[in-house]
Amino acid sequence: MCAANTDLQQHLQQRYSAGFVTDIETDTLPAGLNETVIRQLSAKKQEPEYILNWRLQAFQRWCKMKPPAWAQVQHTPIDFQSIVYYSSPKSLADRPKSLDEVDPELLQTYEKLGIPLYEQEMLAGVAVDAIFDSVSVATTFKDTLAKAGVIFCPISEAIQQYPELIKAYLGRVVPPGDNFYAALNAAVFSDGSFVYVPEGVRCPLELSTYFRINAANTGQFERTLIIAEKGSYVSYLEGCTAPMRDENQLHAAVVELVALDDAEIKYSTVQNWYPGDEQGRGGIYNFVTKRGLCAGTRSKISWTQIETGSAITWKYPSVILRGDHAIGEFFSVAVTRNYQQADTGTKMIHVGKNTRSTILSKGISAGKSQNTYRGLVKLNPTATGARNYTQCDSLLIGDGCSANTFPYIEAGEYSGTVEHEATTSKIADEQLLYLQQRGLEPEQAVALVVNGFCKDVFEQLPMEFAVEANRLMQVSLEGCVG
Amino acid sequence: MLEIQSLAVSVANKTILEAIDITINAGEIHVLMGPNGVGKSTLTRALLGDTGYTIESGSLRLGGLDLLPLSIEQRAHQGLFVAFQHPVTIPGVSNLQFYKAMVNAHRQVQNLEPLDAIELLAQVKQAAKQSGLTEDFLYRGLNDGFSGGEKKRNELLQMLLLSPRIAVVDEIDSGLDVDALKIIGQGIRHLQQQGTGFLLITHYPHWLEYLTPDQVHILLAGRIVQSGGVELADQVANQGFQAFAA
Numbered sequence: 001m002c003a004a005n006t007d008l009q010q011h012l013q014q015r016y017s018a019g020f021v022t023d024i025e026t027d028t029l030p031a032g033l034n035e036t037v038i039r040q041l042s043a044k045k046q047e048p049e050y051i052l053n054w055r056l057q058a059f060q061r062w063c064k065m066k067p068p069a070w071a072q073v074q075h076t077p078i079d080f081q082s083i084v085y086y087s088s089p090k091s092l093a094d095r096p097k098s099l100d101e102v103d104p105e106l107l108q109t110y111e112k113l114g115i116p117l118y119e120q121e122m123l124a125g126v127a128v129d130a131i132f133d134s135v136s137v138a139t140t141f142k143d144t145l146a147k148a149g150v151i152f153c154p155i156s157e158a159i160q161q162y163p164e165l166i167k168a169y170l171g172r173v174v175p176p177g178d179n180f181y182a183a184l185n186a187a188v189f190s191d192g193s194f195v196y197v198p199e200g201v202r203c204p205l206e207l208s209t210y211f212r213i214n215a216a217n218t219g220q221f222e223r224t225l226i227i228a229e230k231g232s233y234v235s236y237l238e239g240c241t242a243p244m245r246d247e248n249q250l251h252a253a254v255v256e257l258v259a260l261d262d263a264e265i266k267y268s269t270v271q272n273w274y275p276g277d278e279q280g281r282g283g284i285y286n287f288v289t290k291r292g293l294c295a296g297t298r299s300k301i302s303w304t305q306i307e308t309g310s311a312i313t314w315k316y317p318s319v320i321l322r323g324d325h326a327i328g329e330f331f332s333v334a335v336t337r338n339y340q341q342a343d344t345g346t347k348m349i350h351v352g353k354n355t356r357s358t359i360l361s362k363g364i365s366a367g368k369s370q371n372t373y374r375g376l377v378k379l380n381p382t383a384t385g386a387r388n389y390t391q392c393d394s395l396l397i398g399d400g401c402s403a404n405t406f407p408y409i410e411a412g413e414y415s416g417t418v419e420h421e422a423t424t425s426k427i428a429d430e431q432l433l434y435l436q437q438r439g440l441e442p443e444q445a446v447a448l449v450v451n452g453f454c455k456d457v458f459e460q461l462p463m464e465f466a467v468e469a470n471r472l473m474q475v476s477l478e479g480c481v482g
Numbered sequence: 483m484l485e486i487q488s489l490a491v492s493v494a495n496k497t498i499l500e501a502i503d504i505t506i507n508a509g510e511i512h513v514l515m516g517p518n519g520v521g522k523s524t525l526t527r528a529l530l531g532d533t534g535y536t537i538e539s540g541s542l543r544l545g546g547l548d549l550l551p552l553s554i555e556q557r558a559h560q561g562l563f564v565a566f567q568h569p570v571t572i573p574g575v576s577n578l579q580f581y582k583a584m585v586n587a588h589r590q591v592q593n594l595e596p597l598d599a600i601e602l603l604a605q606v607k608q609a610a611k612q613s614g615l616t617e618d619f620l621y622r623g624l625n626d627g628f629s630g631g632e633k634k635r636n637e638l639l640q641m642l643l644l645s646p647r648i649a650v651v652d653e654i655d656s657g658l659d660v661d662a663l664k665i666i667g668q669g670i671r672h673l674q675q676q677g678t679g680f681l682l683i684t685h686y687p688h689w690l691e692y693l694t695p696d697q698v699h700i701l702l703a704g705r706i707v708q709s710g711g712v713e714l715a716d717q718v719a720n721q722g723f724q725a726f727a728a
Contacts (some may be wrong), residue, residue, distance in 0.1 A: 018596050434570045436554035437563075438580075439587035439642065448583055450572030452623065 009198065026096075029086040035059065038187055039085040050167065051159055058176035060188030065180045071343040072372040072404055073312050075285060080248060085188045085221075095366070141205065145270035148204050151196035154332040155223055165196060169227055173256040173293045181314075183286040189223035189254070197232040197263075206462050207236045222253040228263035237462060251310075253288045260269050261296030261323065266304070267309045268461055269317075270469065273309035277325030280339025280368075284313025290317035291347075294326035294355075299415040302329040303346065304460040306469050311340060316374065318347035321355035321383070327356040331460045333469075335476050336401070345375035345406075350383035351414065359390040362454050365401035366477060372404040379416040386416040394424040397446065397477070447474040483667050483679050484562075484648045489540035491521075491528040497538065498524045499704045504649060504697075506679040511670070511693055513715060514683045516701035522683045523567070525701075526652045529559045529681075530564045544648060551677050559591040559645030560624040565637040565654050577636065581606055581623045585643060609642040612672065614665045631662045638669045645673065650681045667692025686718070700726045 029037055029044075038059055042052040067078070069461075145152050151162065159166050176186035197203050228234055232478035251273070257265050267290075275284025286309075292301035303317035319328030330346035357377065365371040377388045394403035405422050427449050435445035450473050451458070458466045489502040499521045506512050516522050519675060528535045529542065531554040542549045544560050552560070572580070585605075586596040597605070606620060613635040625633050634654050641649055670680060670693060682695070698714040698722070699706045707726050708714060717725055 251559050416549050428570065431570045431572055433530075433532060433554060434566065435572075435583075437558050437566075438560040438584040439591070439644075440583055441555055441587070444583065444587065448575055448580070449572055457572035 027052055031086065031374075032081040033059070033083070033085055035186065038083055039380045041188065042048050044086060045156055046154075047159060048163060050163070054171065054176070055187050056191075058183050058221075059188075060328045061128070061177040062180065062183035062187055065177075065183055069315075070405075071314050071374070072370060073314060073341040073343050075312055075341075078172065078457045080184070083250060083403060084442045086190075103395045109322045110227065144204055148201055149198045150201060150203050151194065152207060152225040153194055155189075155192045155194040155225060158196075158225075162194075162196070166194075166225075167225065169225055169256070169258055171256075173258060173291045174254050174289050179289060182239040182254055182289040184449070185221050185223060185252045185254040185289070185330065189221045192223040192225075192253070192255075193236075194224070195226040195234060195236060197226075197228045197234045200231045201229075202232065203234040207234065209314060215431070220251045221252075224253070224255040226255075226257045226265055226267070228257075228259045228265050228299075230260045231262045232260075233264045233266075234269070235266040235462060237268045237270075237465065239272065241332075249282070249285055251284055251288070253290075255290040255317075257290075257292035257301055259292065259294050259296060259299035259326075261299050262298045263296060264300040264302075266302045267292070267317070269303075269305040269307075270465070270466065270472070271305065271313070272307050272472065273333045274311075275309050275338065275340050276311040278338050280311070283340070284309065284314045286310035286314065287312075288315040290315065291463070292317075292319045292322045292328070294319060294323050294328060294352075296326070297323040297352075298325045298327075299323050300327040300329075300458070302331070304331040304457065305344075306343060306457070306461070306472065307332070307334040307342060308472060310342075312340070313340075313342040313344050315344045316346055318349065321386075322351045324352040325355060326352050326355045328355070328461075330357075330359045330361070330375075331455045331457045332361045333364070333457045333473075334362070334371055335364045335366075335473065336371045337366040337477065339367070341372075342370070343372040345373045347376040348378070348388055350377075350379045350386040350388070352383060352386075355383055356386070357388045357393075360456055361390075361392045362457055363394045363403050364450060364453065364477075365394070365403050366397035368400045370402050370404075372406065374406045374408075376408040376410070377418055378410040379412055379418065381412045382461065384415045388418045390418075392420075392422040393453065394422075395450065412462065443474070443478060446477055450477060483545055484681070485541070485543045486529075487541045487543075489528070489542060490538040491524055492536045492538050493524065493534065497704070499528070501705055502540070503682065503706065504699060504709075506681060508647070508669055508672050508677040508679055510681060510696040511674060511680045513695040513698045514681060514684065514696060514701055515715065515723075517685055521704045522685070522701060523652065526564060526650055526683060529557075529650055530562065531556055555587070555590055559588060563641055563646035563649045565634075565641055565649060565651040567653040567656070569625050569633045569637055571626050571628075573620065573626050575624045576621050577624050578603075578606060578620040581620075581640065581643060584640065587643060605643060606639075607697070609639045609719045612642055612669055613639040614662070614667075615639060631659065631661055632665065634658060635662065637690060638666050642669060646678055648679045649673065652683045652685065654682075655684055656685075664692060683686050716720070 029040055035056060038055050108368055117386060171186065174182050176183050195207060226236060252271050257267060273284035273286060294301055301319045305317060307313050317330060321328050328348050334342045334344050336342045345361060346359055359375055361373045363371040363373055373392045375390060377390060379386045390407060392405045396403060403424055407420050409418050411418055427446060431449055432442060432445045438444060451470050457470050461469055484506040486502050486504045490497060491499040514522060524535060528537060531552065537550055544562060547560060549557050582602055585602060591598060615635050625636060627705060654664060695712055697709055698712060700708045700714060702723060
């Protein structure tokens with residue numbers, strides 16, 4: 001069972017209660033959502049008309065939609081008219097001047113996770129000026145990418161600079177009317193990343209360092225679009241093992257990936273938003289729509305996610321396998337503790353011939369939490385020779401938590417193969433006793449067992465990150481034994 | 483070094499062991515013998531600190547330090563090692579990763595820096611060789627898919643890595659072939675020469691040709707009915723435990 005007052009939870013709470021003060025005087029629109037708000041928002045961002053119209057159409061659809069009720073999560077209804085949909089980025093003057101002004105307990109967590117100093121400053125929202133390392137790192141990064149012809153910029157910039165790409169691809173994988181939260185995102189998306197990898201280019205860098213440096217204020221309605229042209233490759237890493245601060249409770253992000261012939265996109269996520277306190281108060285509601293389109297022959301999309309944060313996680317990174325011989329993969333570790341609720345999984349939609357998909361999901365529940373795997377494997381009649389392998393494992397810590405597995409299989413095609421395996425296990429007292437006899441503290445013992453449980457997924461993470469992920473698990477499960 | 487005095491142990495309010503007296507000095511080998519169900523495993527559990535086993539009376543000291551208030555891992559840090567009859571399996575955690583966690587947990591308590599990877603690997607390879615385990619074992623999951631004999635060799639390997647002050651070895655001889663028995667006998671002798679004191683728990687002394695016990699204790703119905711030299715083991719071998727029944 002999770003002990004109530006761990007250090008981690010305490011400082012998470014402190015940090016959030018000490019969160020940013022919204023800057024009302026300047027660039028903030030009033031709460032609520034209507035056409036006027038969307039027009040103002042778009043005007044503030046100086047967007048071209050096609051985006052404004054796209055937003056307005058999405059808003060019209062959203063007005064007719066209802067929040068989905070099928071997920072295994074409970075929360076009080078969200079009042080969408082009480083949310084502020086646009087506020088300007090914080091000015092440097094409002095931020096802490098140096099790490100000396102930041103909550104020491106927060107810094108301790110960064111230490112535990114081994115976050116480098118300059119990243120600590122970014123994450124803690126310290127006002128970083130142009131002399132700092134981070135900026136020069138970012139500049140070098142940009143140069144290297146530019147030489148390779150890779151476009152990597154905020155999506156707001158791409159809307160201005162690359163309208164032909166945006167028009168061709170925005171909303172193509174996740175249409176604005178796809179679901180309630182996708183429609184909301186399309187209407188009000190704040191910003192996000194845009195990546196374009198030209199034909200035959202292997203992106204020379206993991207798109208991670210740069211992102212982490214620039215991740216401080218991504219906003220609550222993030223929208224990301226990644227396009228991999230024929231024969232290209234890109235690995236993109238979103239998020240950070242460090243707990244992220246945000247004053248907004250509702251997050252509704254959309255991520256769209258498009259892989260053309262022989263292209264490969266590897267998308268890794270570490271999600272560690274504020275999970276709420278030990279009583280289940282507060283915490284981020286994370287309603288995310290992530291989908292990849294394997295449009296081309298032999299294209300490949302892999303999703304890897306480590307989900308430890310948020311009060312509610314509602315997220316199903318999916319792949320539409322349209323090209324023949326396309327490959328879709330989903331590797332997931334979802335950790336819930338206290339009163340966290342996670343309903344997460346994937347959809348693999350097989351359309352092309354001989355398409356293959358692999359699903360490997362590891363759910364870890366502690367405290368009073370609820371952890372649900374929900375996955376759909378669909379074999380269309382056109383998907384001759386398609387194959388899927390699904391493995392869902394759940395690990396329970398203590399007696400107060402629960403784990404569910406909802407695998408949906410729609411197989412219309414006889415020549416396809418769908419395999420599903422599921423296990424649920426508890427960390428056995430005998431395992432802990434054995435490890436303690438070998439000198440490990442109970443928490444170290446739990447962390448070791450959990451890391452073993454997650455190994456197959458961690459191996460999918462970019463190298464440097466796998467180490468951090470291990471530490472993250474240890475920090476996340478602090479106080480969960482005893 | 484390890485002093486067990488008038489120890490009484492109960493499980494779920496039922497007394498299992500009474501008046502246990504054993505004193506093991508550095509480099510001594512003690513053998514605790516008894517048929518199944520007399521409380522041998524209960525003694526192991528009580529010594530290592532399993533909270534499911536209640537100490538009703540008596541004392542337990544290691545090098546003069548009272549072990550009873552200490553947790554399982556604290557007792558381990560004091561140099562108490564238990565080789566289990568049925569070691570657990572932990573999938574996904576490689577043996578090497580586990581040894582590293584184990585060795586460094588001990589070093590941390592001693593205020594030593596964690597062992598660097600090269601030094602650790604050197605020590606592990608040496609211990610693996612002494613335990614008759616090939617290197618590929620190091621990268622497999624902890625006891626995952628190991629045969630009974632391999633698991634016990636793995637217990638020996640860990641014991642060699644830690645060089646404990648006292649090792650309680652629970653039925654390590656059961657189900658072992660002659661080669662494995664010999665290797666484990668050699669391993670124990672090696673540690674004995676370095677000063678480790680042993681409590682070997684067994685229902686039959688398979689390994690007497692490899693080891694010479696300093697004392698043999700006969701456990702029947704929760705009590706030590708007789709303690710003496712190696713001749714007691716011979717008596718068990720010839721006449722069974724009935725010879726000791728009152």
